[in-house]
Amino acid sequence: SDIQSRLAIEKLSDDGRMHLVADLRRVFLLMDKIDDNHAFEPKFQILKELLEDIIDANEQLDNEYTKQVEDAKKQFDIVKEKRDIKLLNQTLEHFRYLFFDMTYSLHVMHFIIDNYENINPSRWKDPKQARSILSKARDLIIETQGEPPVNELNRILNSLEQLLILSDKEKAISFKLF
Numbered sequence: 001s002d003i004q005s006r007l008a009i010e011k012l013s014d015d016g017r018m019h020l021v022a023d024l025r026r027v028f029l030l031m032d033k034i035d036d037n038h039a040f041e042p043k044f045q046i047l048k049e050l051l052e053d054i055i056d057a058n059e060q061l062d063n064e065y066t067k068q069v070e071d072a073k074k075q076f077d078i079v080k081e082k083r084d085i086k087l088l089n090q091t092l093e094h095f096r097y098l099f100f101d102m103t104y105s106l107h108v109m110h111f112i113i114d115n116y117e118n119i120n121p122s123r124w125k126d127p128k129q130a131r132s133i134l135s136k137a138r139d140l141i142i143e144t145q146g147e148p149p150v151n152e153l154n155r156i157l158n159s160l161e162q163l164l165i166l167s168d169k170e171k172a173i174s175f176k177l178f
Contacts (some may be wrong), residue, residue, distance in 0.1 A: 002063070007020070023107060036061075040085050043085075043092060044079070044088060047088060047091060050095045050099060051072055054095060054099050057103055065098075065102050069097055075091050075095075078091075080151065105150060107115070109146065109148070111157075112160075115134055116138045118135065119131055122165070123164060123165055124164060125164070131159055134168060136156075
């Protein structure tokens with residue numbers, strides 16, 4: 001065939017081998033581009049949903065993060081326009097951190113209130129002390145109208161972590177963020 005005869009001729013000279021290598025390079029670059037395009041769409045959809053979650057969280061937090069949300073929208077538009085997989089991955093990671101930062105206090109407060117209202121003595125090394133810490137934490141949440149300082153929440157979580165009885169699996173998963 002035509003391809004085989006060209007290959008046979010090109011292999012005979014240094015110049016021909018350089019042409020073959022250049023052709024192979026172009027093919028591999030094209031394959032990378034096709035692969036990136038294929039990976040882009042599903043991740044872009046995740047980015048879009050995460051941006052929607054960030055916007056919703058900001059509304060629930062009385063627009064406390066409006067500047068960050070506006071910046072996130074701009075980043076989203078840049079990713080949409082450039083369609084660069086590396087930029088998409090960086091932006092996705094940034095959005096995940098932003099969403100975590102925005103909702104961290106809410107998750108911690110939910111943990112405190114849920115455990116205060118439904119304390120399970122078998123989960124605590126010292127249920128009485130845990131109840132006392134949870135009560136003070138709940139009071140702090142009420143006093144600050146649901147906006148306790150993050151450093152205070154971290155201190156409370158560290159105290160509670162010391163009192164929790166965790167299975168080995170829970171130890172591997174829980175409180176890695178704290």
